[in-house]
Amino acid sequence: MGTMISLKSLRVDYEDVNAVKDIDLEISAGQIYGLVGPNGAGKTSAIKAIAGILEPTYGEIKIAGHDLELEPREALRKLGYMPDFPPVYENLKVWEYLDVFAAAYLIPGAQRAGKVKHWLKKVSLSEKHDALIKDLSRGMRQRLILAKTLLPDPQVLILDEPASGLDPLARKQMRDILKEAAAEGKTILISSHILTELSEFCNAVGIMEKGELRVSGSIEEIRVRLGSHKRLTVRLASPTPANVDKVYHFLGNSKHCASMAKTEKQEINCLFTGSKEDAAWILTQLTLQETSIYDFTCVEDDVEDIFLKIGAKEVS
């Protein structure tokens, strides 16, 4: 399968704004790639170029191996695109909306009703089959538009801030549908201006700022590149201000501990940058000092921690 989206020196200029600055990017088959960055970073401009609705200033875009400029039909046939502000037809019924697009995608008349039902079920809108679009909630509309995007069964899905403005439940429903699409083998590029929103289900991520892609890669690659940071938590059997302070200061003086914190429960937390041997040495020293330690735990960063870290390091 290999690379499903490939960008080489993609650049998008508006009259006096350089919105996307020579981006290189490869997204592999089966990846859920989260493009994250603050408003104005250039996400929508890059996505519109990849979706073939905005001609880039220069650069090469390939979708499933097809060059968008040289073989636009082949490239675009592989692609489903959901824009940030999709137009909807308020006075159509839900099923009519999908039926119109099914016809446009040349799905034969006899199969259309079945296809419409299938996709409505997939996005949990079966009971809204006959509702008017203007009576749907924002979350329902987004799911309807997602159903429309999925209708021709594209291999690559590109979604520009699909969860923006949704409540937590609607966001979860959107995520679950996308997870299922990924499990069925689709490659997904999804953008958000909220760093943590994508952390639960992306396996690759790019951080965009001022038109540049600052960090990009699989979560594993980024984990390695940032250095394997761990979070250390120490709990005392019978914490007193004196022994908690003693442990706190001992850790605070170590070059391997940073961002020291004390919780309300008198637990001590810090970012730990040392090796296993370094941790073992610290534990031995603390035990020799009779600090009554009963828990000493080092945990690797989870995806959300990594997101926050690359955000803190590279975006703000």
Ligand SMILES: Nc1ncnc2c1ncn2[C@@H]1O[C@H](COP(=O)(O)OP(=O)(O)O)[C@@H](O)[C@H]1O
């Ligand atoms: N049609 C346009 N004409 C001129 N400038 C634009 C246009 N669209 C976007 N921009 C500018 O390009 C930059 C990137 O915008 P955009 O791609 O929408 O970023 P994002 O989606 O990350 O918020 C911003 O400075 C924005 O003001």
Ligand SMILES: [Mg+2]
């Ligand atoms: Mg945008």
